[in-house]
Amino acid sequence: MASVGARLVSLRPSYIELAQCTICLPAHLTKNAREHLFPIGALAVELYSTIQVHAKGFELIFPARGNANAPFCGWSKSKSKLDELCGVKEWTLHDIRRTIHGKIGTAPDIAEGLDNHARAQREFEKL
DSSP: OTTOHHHHTTOOGGGEETTTTEEEEOGGGSTTSSOEEEEOOHHHHHHHHHOOHHHHTOSOSSEETTEEEEEOOOHHHHHHHHHHHHOOOSOOTHHHHHIIIIITOOOHHHHHHHTTOHHHHHHHHHO
């Protein structure tokens, strides 16, 4: 999941299965053109449950500012604002991926699976 942030902005309510605590990105949104099913935590489920995307009629959960039919695209401005609000400035969005891939002890096969890498898919399919 660490590398799918840019694709998550195309997230639609139909991709989320709250009962199973999963998100399933369709193949057309992934780099390897394979459907990507991954777990989400209880906090993500709780947060999603509180937003009113269905009531507003939006198809995208993270729409672009001023265009509900286009995915979010304001990464630089948003990161600058986040830096200002949290007080942390010396990091990049790619650091999140680096953290998943080694700094917090995620097993390599789990990290590969979260990133939807083909090697992890092949290993999973063997089971």
